[in-house]
Amino acid sequence: MNQQTKMSQNANYPFVVLGMGCFWGAEKRMLSLAGVVDVESGYANGEIDASYEAILAHERKRRMGLSELKNHVEVVKVWFDPAKTTLEQVLAQFWESHNPTQGDRQGNDVGSNYRSAIFTATEQDLPIAEASRKTYQQALDTAGFSQITTDITLLMSYTPAETYHQRYLQKNPNGYCGLGGTGVAYPSSQAFRPYPEWTLVIYGQQTAFAEDQFCNEVLKHYPLPFELRWQESASPLTLQLEQKGRPSAEFADPFSPPYTEFWRWLGHYLLTEEQHYIAFSQGTERPFCGPYLTEKRRxxxxxxxxxxxxxxxxxxxxxxxxxxxxxxxxxxxxxxxxxxxxxxxxxxxxxxxxxxxxxxxxxxxxxxxxxxxxxxxxxxxxxxxx
Known part of the structure; x- marks a missing residue:
């Protein structure tokens, strides 16, 4: 699909522009949300010409006191289907996917070009964004976090990022992500929990949870269908699976891509014997005997x-x-x-x-x-x- 055809198709959908640190990880995180049609990395709401090198050079000037012009933010433009999701649900993913209390930084990325931001396409979207900030701030207050620093305003300028930035982590699966959320859920997001009796407890230090590759690529990245709970501990990162509040199994290593052993371990407890055989031994269920054959709901x-x-x-x-x-x-x-x-x-x-x-x-x-x-x-x- 060429760029012109893609833009024409996306024009049929509403969008919001989000800054949440390095756009490589943000792009992948937002694309995983059900109802999101497309995403694009770009630069927004600055007062200089927009290009990757120009933005980095301008940030250096700002640090040296040589310019007061506002820099662009690394952003992702997120188109979504309102028949399948809402702006608030998109923003719930945004809030949960980074730490919006850090000012001009996100994790190891420091600078005003990495600031947290919501740039709306219309005036009508601004109150929704502001209300979502208030909702998430209440959740952060309860968890002991500081005030949100996210910039919320209308989109004034936007430039798509260079081609090599688009779908970067799809092209480079082991590339830098940089995102690290707070671990605090957005209160109004309706989590899908088909395994209500199971809880995955993560033991370790909070700094490890923020920086660990496995935590960022799995525990914070995927909309896991069971409850997660963090437990501060001086021990190395360890997972414990609880059933109805009682410990059932422990997993400590290996935490390295593609995390095959973790998924197999998890599947041993969450899946039936037949499900596990199909999933991990390339099995096949008998025709006309499996679920969802006649499922017609949306x-x-x-x-x-x-x-x-x-x-x-x-x-x-x-x-x-x-x-x-x-x-x-x-x-x-x-x-x-x-x-x-x-x-x-x-x-x-x-x-x-x-x-x-x-x-x-x-x-x-x-x-x-x-x-x-x-x-x-x-x-x-x-x-x-x-």
Missing amino acids: GWFLDPLSGVPLFHSDTKFDSGTGWPSFFDVVADAVTLVKDRSHGMIRTEVRSASTGIHLGHVFEDGPAPTHLRYCINGQVLLFKHDV
């Missing part, structure tokens, strides 16, 4: 461990094969792998977040993609749109 089909949206009901169709089928997938939600098992050559579909096996994709689906994602219902969760 909603999202999620990864059962990370909670990441994989498919929307708008793309579901009756293929007559006996497995839930979809003609499209949420952007960047799955990976495709050549499968030569059972004497066949097929394309396996795996969840990009957890690596679990979902099913296969074939080229005999309906328009507009003509694809058929043939998925095991056992390894899906369904979240109904309210």
Whole structure:
């Protein structure tokens, strides 16, 4: 898709522009939210010409007292579908994904170009943004954090970032993210908790939680379908899974990408034996026997461990094969792998977040993609749109 076609499609949706530190991690974080149509890294609301090098040079001038011109903020422009999400829900993801109390910095990134900001497209959106700040401040007050420093104003100028910045972490999976939230949930966000009896307790020092790669790439990044609780401890980072408040299992290592051992460990407790076999041993459920085959409600089909949206009901169709089928997938939600098992050559579909096996994709689906994602219902969760 060329840039002109992309801009034309996005013009049909409302947007908000958000500054939350380095835009590489912010772009990936916001794109993972259900209902977000597209994101773009850029620069906003400064008083100089906008380019990456110019902004860094200008920030150095400001520190030396050589200029008082306002610098641009590294931002992500977030387009969203109002039929599938709301501005407040988008802002809930924004508040939870960074620390908005740090002034002109975010984590290790220091400078006014990294300040927290919400730039709205219309005057009508400003009260929603202000109300969301008040809501989140109350939650931060309870947790002992200081005052929010986020700049909330109308969008006055915006320039897309250079091509190499766009989808940076998709192109460079081990690249720098830089985001570190407070661990405080946005109060009005309605968390989806299909495993209500399970809680994952994180033991360690608060500074480790803010800086640890695993915490930032998994625990803070994914909309996990179970409760999380932080417990301050002098010990190295350790996870403990509790069932109905009673310890069931502990996980200490390894915490390194792609975190396969963690997901397998978690799946051992949250998934049934058959679900675990399908997810981690490339199994297949019997046709016409799995869940969601006749599910017709509007909603999202999620990864059962990370909670990441994989498919929307708008793309579901009756293929007559006996497995839930979809003609499209949420952007960047799955990976495709050549499968030569059972004497066949097929394309396996795996969840990009957890690596679990979902099913296969074939080229005999309906328009507009003509694809058929043939998925095991056992390894899906369904979240109904309210």
